[in-house]
Amino acid sequence: MTKEQETELIKRIYTGDSQAENELFSQFDSRIVRKVRFSIGTNNEDWQDVVSEIQMALLNNLREGKFDVERGASLGTYVFGITMNKIRDYFKFMKKQEIMTPIQSEVHDLSVDDDPEIEGQEIRKMLRHLLEKLKIKYKEVLYLRYYEELSVAEISQKINLPPRRVSERINYAVKLLQKECEKEKLFSIFQGILIILI
Amino acid sequence: MKCELSNREQLIEDYVTGSLSQEEMDAFDEHCFNCDICFEELRLKEEMAALIKAEGKTIFSDYLAKQKVKRVGFVRSLIDKLPRLNLEWQIPQWVYAPVAVGAVAVVCFFIAKNTILPDRTGMIPQENYVVEQKETLEINEQEQLAESQQPVQKEETKHSTEKAQDKPKNVSGGAGGVDVRQLYAENFKTSPFMEEMVNSYSVRSYAITVLSPKIDENVKGNILFQWEEIEQAPIYLKILNNQAVELYSFKPENNQFLFTEKLKPGLYYWKLESEDDVLFVGKFFME
Numbered sequence: 137m138t139k140e141q142e143t144e145l146i147k148r149i150y151t152g153d154s155q156a157e158n159e160l161f162s163q164f165d166s167r168i169v170r171k172v173r174f175s176i177g178t179n180n181e182d183w184q185d186v187v188s189e190i191q192m193a194l195l196n197n198l199r200e201g202k203f204d205v206e207r208g209a210s211l212g213t214y215v216f217g218i219t220m221n222k223i224r225d226y227f228k229f230m231k232k233q234e235i236m237t238p239i240q241s242e243v244h245d246l247s248v249d250d251d252p253e254i255e256g257q258e259i260r261k262m263l264r265h266l267l268e269k270l271k272i273k274y275k276e277v278l279y280l281r282y283y284e285e286l287s288v289a290e291i292s293q294k295i296n297l298p299p300r301r302v303s304e305r306i307n308y309a310v311k312l313l314q315k316e317c318e319k320e321k322l323f324s325i326f327q328g329i330l331i332i333l334i
Numbered sequence: 335m336k337c338e339l340s341n342r343e344q345l346i347e348d349y350v351t352g353s354l355s356q357e358e359m360d361a362f363d364e365h366c367f368n369c370d371i372c373f374e375e376l377r378l379k380e381e382m383a384a385l386i387k388a389e390g391k392t393i394f395s396d397y398l399a400k401q402k403v404k405r406v407g408f409v410r411s412l413i414d415k416l417p418r419l420n421l422e423w424q425i426p427q428w429v430y431a432p433v434a435v436g437a438v439a440v441v442c443f444f445i446a447k448n449t450i451l452p453d454r455t456g457m458i459p460q461e462n463y464v465v466e467q468k469e470t471l472e473i474n475e476q477e478q479l480a481e482s483q484q485p486v487q488k489e490e491t492k493h494s495t496e497k498a499q500d501k502p503k504n505v506s507g508g509a510g511g512v513d514v515r516q517l518y519a520e521n522f523k524t525s526p527f528m529e530e531m532v533n534s535y536s537v538r539s540y541a542i543t544v545l546s547p548k549i550d551e552n553v554k555g556n557i558l559f560q561w562e563e564i565e566q567a568p569i570y571l572k573i574l575n576n577q578a579v580e581l582y583s584f585k586p587e588n589n590q591f592l593f594t595e596k597l598k599p600g601l602y603y604w605k606l607e608s609e610d611d612v613l614f615v616g617k618f619f620m621e
């Protein structure tokens with residue numbers, strides 16, 4: 137989003153345009169959800185409450201004109217600031233309740249199947265399919281790097297390939313996945329349009 | 335919107351593998367709130383890493399199957415390369431008898447070499463040798479003990495040490511004699527388990543800085559165990575032999591302990607422990 141687009145969006149929200157509010161959330165929702173879930177624990181059911189609080193605070197502030205574009209900070213930084221404040225508030229609250237310990241241990245523990253985030257599940261489904269389609273040489277480096285958690289140097293020794301080539305191969309595999317993801321997304325949009333037309 | 339980060343791929347890789355500090359992660363998160371390119375790439379890589387960690391064996395089953403075939407194929411090719419011997423027709427039966435006689439002769443030769451030959455060459459028999467060596471070492475140890483306890487009598491002790499050294503010169507220490515480590519070879523054998531402990535605990539002894547004895551130090555007579563401790567906690571000093579059997583346990587004070595018991599020549603391990611944790615593992619050689 138350019139600076140001009142941001143200014144325009146904020147103005148529209150200030151004037152009570154609900155469409156503009158939807159645009160705001162479609163831009164930042166996935167970022168907020170990701171940050172909250174990674175901070176408080178992916179299996180922590182409170183993530184939805186924290187996200188709702190952030191959305192409410194963000195909307196209220198923008199409706200009341202508390203965000204001044206002229207100050208120089210971007211809208212993204214402003215949303216990030218509110219997100220971090222709310223996460224801190226959550227931890228403070230939980231500390232008071234003395235139930236913080238089990239939550240912290242869950243941080244960065246990604247549970248794949250129990251994920252309530254539908255968008256995330258769709259991405260995983262797509263990724264699973266694309267990973268299966270990769271060539272063996274890419275599967276090899278990805279498996280060793282992310283399943284066996286070997287360092288690039290260790291992989292290099294194991295498969296007898298210079299470390300630079302190992303890094304390149306991993307990056308190339310990720311780029312391939314990105315490219316294929318874009319294609320799949322376009323294809324699903326196209327499919328959706330076709331279904332509507334038929 | 336274009337991203338101006340030049341090291342984006344490395345940053346994302348470090349983020350996903352947990353190599354960034356919390357501050358660096360927050361800073362990159364803030365950047366991702368402003369940058370669609372980085373956010374999409376981070377999200378994809380994060381999801382991919384989590385998916386591979388959770389379902390890697392299923393997703394990459396074809397790769398794993400190929401690896402298995404490769405390993406089996408390698409072993410099979412090695413077996414195939416071995417010369418195919420058909421013993422029944424290649425080796426005539428009359429060969430077996432002389433081969434058996436030869437093998438018995440070789441065994442007899444080695445037995446004779448180890449038992450009869452030393453007497454013939456006029457060398458001291460092995461058993462007497464050990465006893466004499468042990469006595470010499472005990473004399474040395476007693477003298478060193480006395481030296482450390484009575485510095486005034488140093489000159490006299492030195493004189494007797496010279497005498498004692500003169501006596502075993504032909505049987506120990508010198509270039510022509512037999513090394514203590516050879517005589518007590520069993521006592522100098524390392525314990526793989528304890529070696530591993532030494533490797534890991536001597537490096538990460540963050541709560542303790544050991545001053546003496548150093549790892550692999552050769553010690554004689556009394557041993558001064560000394561260390562500097564960060565946290566004040568009751569500490570236990572334990573001395574173990576080379577088979578990881580605990581020989582002594584002490585509760586020293588003031589971060590040091592003078593060990594005055596006699597130890598046979600050999601490799602010894604020592605540990606410093608708190609109530610519930612091992613703080614340091616070291617080793618020394620008693621010569």
